[in-house]
Amino acid sequence: MDTPSTGYLRGLRSLERELVDPVPLAVEGTLPPELRGTLYRVGPGRWDIFGDRLHHWFDGDGMVHALRLDGGAATYRNRFVDTTAFSEENAAHRRIYGSFGTTAPGGRLHRFQRRKARRNPANTNIIVHAGELLALCEGGRPWRLDPRDLSTLGEEDLGGVLPSPLTTFSAHPRWDPATGDLWNFGAELGRVPKLHFYRWPAKGAAEHITTVTLPIPAMIHDFAITERSLVVVATPIVTPDIPLALAFGQVSYGESLRYRPERGVFVGLIDRATLQAHWYRGAPFFGLHLANAYDDGDEVVVDVSTYDDGGFLSIAYEMMRGPIYTGTTGKLRRLRIDRGGRPIAYETLVDHHFEFPRIHNDRTGRRHRMIYGLTWDRPTDMPRRPIALDLDSRTFTSAPEVAEQWCGECVPVAKAGATSEADTWLLTVVLDAAAERSELQVFDGADLPAGAVARVPLPHVVPFGFHGNWVAEAGTEASA
Numbered sequence: 380m381d382t383p384s385t386g387y388l389r390g391l392r393s394l395e396r397e398l399v400d401p402v403p404l405a406v407e408g409t410l411p412p413e414l415r416g417t418l419y420r421v422g423p424g425r426w427d428i429f430g431d432r433l434h435h436w437f438d439g440d441g442m443v444h445a446l447r448l449d450g451g452a453a454t455y456r457n458r459f460v461d462t463t464a465f466s467e468e469n470a471a472h473r474r475i476y477g478s479f480g481t482t483a484p485g486g487r488l489h490r491f492q493r494r495k496a497r498r499n500p501a502n503t504n505i506i507v508h509a510g511e512l513l514a515l516c517e518g519g520r521p522w523r524l525d526p527r528d529l530s531t532l533g534e535e536d537l538g539g540v541l542p543s544p545l546t547t548f549s550a551h552p553r554w555d556p557a558t559g560d561l562w563n564f565g566a567e568l569g570r571v572p573k574l575h576f577y578r579w580p581a582k583g584a585a586e587h588i589t590t591v592t593l594p595i596p597a598m599i600h601d602f603a604i605t606e607r608s609l610v611v612v613a614t615p616i617v618t619p620d621i622p623l624a625l626a627f628g629q630v631s632y633g634e635s636l637r638y639r640p641e642r643g644v645f646v647g648l649i650d651r652a653t654l655q656a657h658w659y660r661g662a663p664f665f666g667l668h669l670a671n672a673y674d675d676g677d678e679v680v681v682d683v684s685t686y687d688d689g690g691f692l693s694i695a696y697e698m699m700r701g702p703i704y705t706g707t708t709g710k711l712r713r714l715r716i717d718r719g720g721r722p723i724a725y726e727t728l729v730d731h732h733f734e735f736p737r738i739h740n741d742r743t744g745r746r747h748r749m750i751y752g753l754t755w756d757r758p759t760d761m762p763r764r765p766i767a768l769d770l771d772s773r774t775f776t777s778a779p780e781v782a783e784q785w786c787g788e789c790v791p792v793a794k795a796g797a798t799s800e801a802d803t804w805l806l807t808v809v810l811d812a813a814a815e816r817s818e819l820q821v822f823d824g825a826d827l828p829a830g831a832v833a834r835v836p837l838p839h840v841v842p843f844g845f846h847g848n849w850v851a852e853a854g855t856e857a858s859a
């Protein structure tokens with residue numbers, strides 16, 4: 380019988396080594412010479428704090444990886460984000476903080492005393508906006524980095540808009556296609572769960588726009604904007620209605636979440652002109668990421684990476700201890716929300732796992748032709764290979780599975796002279812468990828079945844991370 384490989388576990392070990400000076404890399408195949416810029420990636424660098432292993436994939440201290448490509452050559456650097464928790468725990472030589480999925484160390488009284496001092500690991504996304512390089516995590520404020528050496532410059536408070544380290548700014552901002560303004564939200568947990576929305580122009584002061592109350596105490600990871608609306612999809616992974624153990628620090632946020640399909644999915648449309656919020660309830664699914672959203676007459680179209688159940692809640696713990704045994708199946712779905720109130724219409728776009736969805740330039744709000752992502756076949760596996768959905772033809776293609784390889788998020792970069800969104804390079808950092816290393820792989824988005832056109836081995840295994848962006852050499856805006 381075919382035994383599924385668990386080689387992905389190699390991507391869940393801590394990496395303590397920082398390579399601060401650029402390391403030149405050998406290139407196998409041909410790197411498109413037009414790729415001149417830096418691929419920034421971020422993810423957990425360590426889950427083991429002086430021998431104390433954090434319990435959840437999302438918990439680990441953020442580490443930035445920078446791959447600079449220039450005319451077919453490549454260099455690599457990596458460095459931890461020097462957050463409050465990272466520096467305090469390094470000085471103390473022990474774990475002090477709780478995390479998304481791990482309680483604070485110590486006994487009940489100590490956990491109660493430390494209940495608000497949660498780790499902001501700055502490990503989820505890295506962007507460039509308003510001339511700043513920022514590491515983001517939904518558990519706190521952005522951390523500013525120096526692009527010259529990836530050193531940490533400090534926490535970003537957006538000119539006082541995020542006044543305390545406990546105010547949050549999600550890892551999934553979106554850029555308005557019309558203005559280039561960055562829009563984002565921050566979640567506030569508590570008896571009445573809320574989302575605060577922010578706008579940050581590329582030039583000018585950031586501002587708080589509005590605050591809305593969530594109809595269910597759901598974890599919100601992502602959002603989207605359309606011309607008329609801010610769009611939130613609240614899937615029913617929720618904290619208890621009276622979260623006493625969470626409030627007293629006896630369980631972590633991640634441990635308190637449950638999948639409650641009977642609550643349904645709530646899609647929130649916040650009118651950008653009036654700031655009125657309307658919520659529409661639909662059939663349940665679990666999901667973290669929105670691929671795109673746009674207005675279509677009086678309807679809003681939202682494409683979402685979904686799962687049929689809440690298995691991921693267990694998977695993200697299981698993988699930190701050993702093989703995944705809880706399976707889950709995913710699909711990319713389209714939701715049509717009628718502002719007039721007809722029930723939400725669901726359509727399956729790809730009946731296959733489709734995670735880390737990306738569109739060009741992260742600018743939701745208009746119809747896009749292509750959605751890129753990752754797919755895999757076995758319910759207990761991790762993302763394996765790139766997938767591309769062409770919404771013009773309603774067909775998808777994918778790269779072949781390679782034994783002992785697992786792909787990270789694909790970042791789309793338009794080819795030189797591209798005439799459509801299909802003319803795209805996809806940049807991804809891949810774990811090669813057999814070779815005990817990671818490598819940059821570049822795919823031709825228009826020909827995924829051909830496999831990678833270039834492979835650039837890195838000096839070590841890059842632990843499984845989350846998101847990143849390509850910053851073109853002369854560019855100061857996040858692209859792709």
Ligand SMILES: [Fe+2]
Pocket residue numbers: 503550551600667668845846
């Ligand atoms: Fe994400």
